[in-house]
Amino acid sequence: MFVTFEGADGSGKSTQAELLRDALAAEGREVVLTREPGGTEVGERVRQLVLNGPEMSGWAEAALFAAARAELVATVIRPALDRGAAVIADRYVDSSLAYQGFARGLGIDAVLELNLAVVQQLMPDLTVLLLVDVDEARRRAGATDRLEREGDGFRSLVNAGYLELAKMFPERIVALDGTQPRDELSEVIRERLRSRI
Numbered sequence: 378m379f380v381t382f383e384g385a386d387g388s389g390k391s392t393q394a395e396l397l398r399d400a401l402a403a404e405g406r407e408v409v410l411t412r413e414p415g416g417t418e419v420g421e422r423v424r425q426l427v428l429n430g431p432e433m434s435g436w437a438e439a440a441l442f443a444a445a446r447a448e449l450v451a452t453v454i455r456p457a458l459d460r461g462a463a464v465i466a467d468r469y470v471d472s473s474l475a476y477q478g479f480a481r482g483l484g485i486d487a488v489l490e491l492n493l494a495v496v497q498q499l500m501p502d503l504t505v506l507l508l509v510d511v512d513e514a515r516r517r518a519g520a521t522d523r524l525e526r527e528g529d530g531f532r533s534l535v536n537a538g539y540l541e542l543a544k545m546f547p548e549r550i551v552a553l554d555g556t557q558p559r560d561e562l563s564e565v566i567r568e569r570l571r572s573r574i
């Protein structure tokens with residue numbers, strides 16, 4: 378079982394990914410929780426470059442996120458799935474589709490093609506997309522990295538990109554209101570998971 382969490386900065390997806398990890402672990406399952414773009418040494422270094430480094434072209438950004446993701450799939454996600462563990466990823470391919478494909482304007486299809494190649498076609502069984510409006514996202518998110526400092530115009534584009542993805546992949550992506558109380562939302566996510574997998 379491979380589940381990913383997606384949403385704008387400040388959508389609460391990391392909290393929900395952790396709550397799901399705890400719930401599955403409490404049932405006695407082996408669970409691996411990964412965070413993008415880190416999680417491996419290569420990924421952490423790439424993360425430093427892309428989040429704290431200099432301005433760069435859109436495709437350089439997309440390719441760096443893809444490089445970190447390739448390493449994460451090869452060394453963490455694929456081996457975990459092969460041994461029967463559940464994998465929960467805090468951001469995955471859809472982040473690149475929303476941020477680089479849509480918000481940066483590279484094109485969702487082009488960025489998807491790059492990503493499918495580097496992850497060798499591995500896509501999640503289920504993606505939980507948490508939606509919060511731009512004002513709420515700004516209140517919740519820090520402005521600590523290069524992408525988080527982009528401002529409201531970029532934030533709106535990221536939101537629009539995610540909505541577009543939910544339309545493109547209705548079977549895989551479950552879009553939920555990220556402003557619901559934490560524990561209620563966590564329960565809804567577990568119900569959706571039970572009915573999908």
Ligand code: TYD
Nearest residue numbers: 386387413414442468472473476477524525
């Ligand atoms: P992350 O640290 O995961 O942010 P958060 O803690 O909000 O989840 O990701 C950092 C930033 O990188 C975030 O603004 C989203 C952006 N990002 C992309 O633009 N493309 C990607 O493929 C990924 C994984 C992240």
